[in-house]
Amino acid sequence: MKLGRTLKMGMVGGGPGAFIGEVHRKAVGLIGQIELVGGAFDIDPAQSKQLGKELNLNPSRVYENYGELIKKELQLPVGERMDFVTICVPNNWHFLIAKDLLEADFHVLCEKPMTLTTQEARDLVNVVEKTERIFGLMHNYTGYPMVKLAKDMVSNGDLGEIRKVVVRYSQDWLATALEKTGQKQAAWRVDPKQGGASGCGGDIGTHAVNLAEYISGLKMTHLCAELTAFVEGRQLADDANCLIKYDNGARGVLHVSQIAAGEGNNLAIWIYGEKGGIEWNQEEPNTLQLKPLGGPVQVWMRGNDYVAAYSDAAGRATHLPAGHPEGFYEAMATIYLNFSDTVRAQIMSAKADPIMLDFPNVEDGLRGMLFIETLLASAESEQKWTPFKN
Amino acid sequence: MKLGRTLKMGMVGGGPGAFIGEVHRKAVGLIGQIELVGGAFDIDPAQSKQLGKELNLNPSRVYENYGELIKKELQLPVGERMDFVTICVPNNWHFLIAKDLLEADFHVLCEKPMTLTTQEARDLVNVVEKTERIFGLMHNYTGYPMVKLAKDMVSNGDLGEIRKVVVRYSQDWLATALEKTGQKQAAWRVDPKQGGASGCGGDIGTHAVNLAEYISGLKMTHLCAELTAFVEGRQLADDANCLIKYDNGARGVLHVSQIAAGEGNNLAIWIYGEKGGIEWNQEEPNTLQLKPLGGPVQVWMRGNDYVAAYSDAAGRATHLPAGHPEGFYEAMATIYLNFSDTVRAQIMSAKADPIMLDFPNVEDGLRGMLFIETLLASAESEQKWTPFKN
């Protein structure tokens, strides 16, 4: 089933205490054939070294910064050298590091949001095109098998023409002024310089719209948005609500919040078409509801043969049998699975099977930045509808 | 517990085949001390007579029209005469009949929406004030005990200052062009002359905003709305989405649809405050979720002593013990309970206990019409925010 060799992986960011970097490393362990060989994990080289030790890495491949990483790795022969590098640094560094890595011939998997500005995103599209490197973006929620099943149901026409898309993304971890308590995750997110100008709109809203476009196959054309910062003294929005127009005439509602008291990571989507609807909730990711017009609701349960029989993509994204719950790690692992198989195909000069290409890429990153740009423009506009500049 | 005598009830509308009229009659049976004595049920007197027969009514009190009803009932002595009349006719008749009944000294309970225009609504406010009759409006969803519990939680400050209100009202019964098949319920609702100009915005959106204002205690100040008619050939919106501003600075999202394939009568509300959130779903009305910031979610279950101990209003609205599911009829019955006790108090020249006054009234009806007016204005506006005219 596996083709080709184990890939060598590097990482920029993800130092001690960084949440998402550790998740990346563990997710990678769930798919196999990827070996973390080194990185520049922390702005403080001592911290980086310490982490490298805990991870049993060769100290010579734990670098002081990503510049050194590029320089030294390029001195290693292909096959020993890092095949791809994961970027898990604060948002403001994404673009620069990704660009440098790509131009130095590394494949790249980057945390979202891809860049801070639309212009950077367009530039990165060009860099990827020019360098012909594989670029993956970690919109992990599209890695869930039931999300892939949903996408296939829509594209197979089970729902008919799509009319309405509702996405909710509710959290409560910023319901108080956590950023003033020294919590690092909170601090950089509410700082416009590090997190970008859009607050929760970019931080979690991009996940939400990526999910909506991924499943529905539609593209947003207009936004009507409002952004609010509810917590006193906060500069960036902790709550965002949008009306959306899609390219086929469908209408959308998006509401995201980081002050929704009592909610953990409550991302959910409802899509309604002429013939049926679907509903999926990230906090119970192992089921997907299909609601055919005029028939019983169907609850499709991950891991069953009938799921894989219907959707190759969902089957491929499945790690455990039915009834053995999967979660967040597995979804991220699936993104890595498809990304790494595509990298491997390229290394072997093989053509990637279309199913391998099912991971968020630089175009999705550009869509995300366009969304943020349009969101901010709409939030400042007195006009109801702000079109996407494409 | 009961005070005073059994009330005599009349009904205008609710003839054979009319859905809601029959529901009213049955709901009334769940509370006792109200006796339906007659009515003008149908535009076709023969149909009216037939229904009277089925209901074991005295044929002399089954009238040809509401004019005859008023005239003949006034000839009966008080105590025998109808104490109040329920109005269940198409929307365009609500105002006129209500006005005439009130001015003829009858108390009135009217289906929603109260009128077709804001002007009529204002006029009716004046009529009620002048006649000093009791006027009830059937926003039945506020009759659910767990809704009353939610209201009390908010007003007691359990949620802290309210920041966000999300309301969803999804149905699918108009997902196809049902109005072209001769279905009467569908036909009048999509006809601007009978149903009003706002389609699903008025038909179910008014329920949704009434619920939101009832529980939250907030008032909407601005709407940003869009209305869409998805089904080909339909004149009125079958889908409506709004952003909302509330008077305390809270933000709201409202999305209602009658083309949400696979949904029955999926009305749900989420309210988030500084200290906690609540969630309630009409299709599972016997539970209310309270989500305190930083603590476990609490599922309050109708009928338990701890519910009544917390909320008199919820306790009073409870018809059956815990675990014995209540539903739609009981919610409507509770509206009648409070309305009829208020009528009875007035008849006895007693002061109504504040808890009896907990039913939707003429002011709620005016709010509903203001909502519809603002919704239509916003939907036609290119400006983002349309303020409520108050």
Add this chain to the structure above:
Amino acid sequence: MKLGRTLKMGMVGGGPGAFIGEVHRKAVGLIGQIELVGGAFDIDPAQSKQLGKELNLNPSRVYENYGELIKKELQLPVGERMDFVTICVPNNWHFLIAKDLLEADFHVLCEKPMTLTTQEARDLVNVVEKTERIFGLMHNYTGYPMVKLAKDMVSNGDLGEIRKVVVRYSQDWLATALEKTGQKQAAWRVDPKQGGASGCGGDIGTHAVNLAEYISGLKMTHLCAELTAFVEGRQLADDANCLIKYDNGARGVLHVSQIAAGEGNNLAIWIYGEKGGIEWNQEEPNTLQLKPLGGPVQVWMRGNDYVAAYSDAAGRATHLPAGHPEGFYEAMATIYLNFSDTVRAQIMSAKADPIMLDFPNVEDGLRGMLFIETLLASAESEQKWTPFKN
């Protein structure tokens, strides 16, 4: 749709403060064409009179006791006379009153359990046969439309041959010594003389096994039971657990409890066959899960056209459209609907449509008593299996 005239109903028991009597009266109001005309409601005639007044009954038909009721009603002409009488007295009186009423030519609807002993139950079967009166037993849970749908799924073979039946009935209202606080409902239930010897086994266990046999179409042949009284000083079991053998070789598990802290009226059933399973929960009665082997779970939702298209019995038992929750009252109303239509057919010398006969009858009552008898025998036996004496 309705055939024939409104039936006159009487009631023995159900006086002020009696829970279930009032539920009967209100349930009857939900179906129409039944009019409560009188009764002997309370052992204290003054209480009876008072209730009659509240119910607007003719005082001459509020009787001192059921003997007087029989005597005086028989003096009225048929058509004015009570057509049937509902019995809502403590269990120990069921047999005697039912027998006398039947022999005096009244149709009877009786609360469960039908009698205190199997012998009485057998006698009552004979009385019903001899008098040719209609006898209904209030196992209200079989009145839920989704229960009827489940029964039809099983009998249509959608599940294949049945292999396993699990029933749970968990309550907590007797988790403390409530009977010592003067609570009447508790007091008679834990008194062997009034409630029978089986405690929760009879009180709620009979509902559970009736439900299981009703849906599955199977008959229990053997029990292996244990009964426990957990609350100190209580004579009757407040917890009961059974293994069951059914006549086709299927196995069953039944566990009922009135000390299951935190549970309201948590009756649920799971039936598994060769081709699929079903699950139904009384506290969320508007849905039924069908679990086909090898396919998605299907959630059938009450009130939809596809339910009525599949099951006439479920369609007929439906009072409100999809999404408008029904509950306990409606289930009981459906028992009355079928019972009363059968009575009406007999009055009109018509043949009852088989669908009207779908209500618990005297044979079900005998099954209940056999269950209690076998339960008690098994609980006292050291043998694993105790067969039903048939």
Add this chain to the structure above:
Amino acid sequence: MKLGRTLKMGMVGGGPGAFIGEVHRKAVGLIGQIELVGGAFDIDPAQSKQLGKELNLNPSRVYENYGELIKKELQLPVGERMDFVTICVPNNWHFLIAKDLLEADFHVLCEKPMTLTTQEARDLVNVVEKTERIFGLMHNYTGYPMVKLAKDMVSNGDLGEIRKVVVRYSQDWLATALEKTGQKQAAWRVDPKQGGASGCGGDIGTHAVNLAEYISGLKMTHLCAELTAFVEGRQLADDANCLIKYDNGARGVLHVSQIAAGEGNNLAIWIYGEKGGIEWNQEEPNTLQLKPLGGPVQVWMRGNDYVAAYSDAAGRATHLPAGHPEGFYEAMATIYLNFSDTVRAQIMSAKADPIMLDFPNVEDGLRGMLFIETLLASAESEQKWTPFKN
């Protein structure tokens, strides 16, 4: 937080195509500081070699069989040598391999059931005692943080004295004669020689009773069991139902099935005490319901601070923040976390923190075998109750 060095892990079994071995390897990757260095993975050495290659293992440490593993590993210095070995072979080999490894001074983590007979289990208890090696048993369901929270709630007295324990474990993967289709997982499980004599009673029943005893802190004293093989031609039970007595007088119900059509891996537990109840479902493992008598149900959600504040064990078992779903892998990882920290403490001659000792051990394995022995004895007995021989 981590103490000491990375442990070297070996594995016996878990060759290509073996489900659970791969799960072990991936679970280990989620906790860090454990490195798989070699093993004897398959009865076919070529398969073993192939897997070693895929896992990037040093080929010299991929052994032909476990005997060679022991011999060769012992030639390596401590620190380089495997610190512990995981056993993932068919059940009939567990005892022998575990014994040999322990006696050769390796710590051992073994799949369940621990042995085939009670005698072997007693022997292994002695071996563990004598060798003073650490022995872990993979009852992975006790690794879920919400299970640990439940255990702490019970031991803290939140539920009061326990009265009733209900456990359900329903699957459907053996609903048809899968073993005749060549499916290996099915084939060995229904073969008495490889899987043991108890069928689903041992295969999944042991998990269920381990979970019940773990959370409740109670010990079973008597069983009343029946075993059934529903699928034609099957020798071992695919369905098992038990009544249970616990040492404090509590009563239990256990029903497990592998023919419950439509169920995946539906393990759920309800425990009721004098003051409250709890409910936990393995298929939605991130929540725990606490049902205090007389108060709202509380839904505790994994990953929140309030969970860790209440229960150190649950906090320690948590891998991801609230709302980021965990599943089966993480539960197994937690077993490894505690097991490996205990091994590490022993290596460092440190005293293991009691919280590290929270993993299933050889005594749990013996309890499992006693359960199976008692289950089989009871199933063959005509007596209702069969006591545990202790």
